[in-house]
Amino acid sequence: MIETVVKEFFNRIFQKGKELRDSLQDPYEQLTSFVWIYDREDPDYFTGYRMFFEIMAIASMDEGYREVFHQWVNGWVELLEASIEKGIKSGDFKVKDAKEAAKTISAVYQGVASRWFLDPDNHSDEWAKETVKNLIKFIVSKD
Structure with missing residues (x-):
């Protein structure tokens, strides 16, 4: 039952991200549109992050939850990959x-989210958003 609740919650988050991404035309803006996850005022902030860290902890010991975590990661990678492909086709991105x-950018989002959520006194919303934007720019501009 918990697994179903988690999947439904994350599906709702993915849908929100997809709708925001799809409302934008520029591939870089699409990739960075997911910085909305670094907003402590967002109504899903507390529940979503606690759920995410709980799934990670359980997944370290349980194969079934490892699959839930894998699906979560793949959901983000797919969202990001579509924008990167668009940027490659338009010549805006040099990445091959x-x-x-997309896997690298997903890891950046996750790593920044961990510090931002667990150490808010030293990692502000603005720090998280700017860090991700700068790293994405670096990643997609590399040959």
Whole structure:
């Protein structure tokens, strides 16, 4: 039952991210549109992050939850990959492998989120958003 609740919650978050991404035309803006996850005023902030960290902890010991975590990661990678492919086709991005770049950017979002959520006194919303934007720019501009 918990697994179903988690999946439904994350599906709702993915849908929100997809709608925001799709409302934008520029591929870089699409990739950075997910910085909305670094908003402590967002109504899903507290529940979503607690759920995410709980799933990670359980997944470290339980194969079934490892699959839930895998699905969560793949959901983000797919959202990012579409924008990267668009940027490659338009010539805006120099990166060659959209999937690998999406995995890297997904890891950046996750790593920044961990520090931002767990150490808010030293990692503000603005720090998180600017860090992600700068790293994405660096990643997609590499050959």
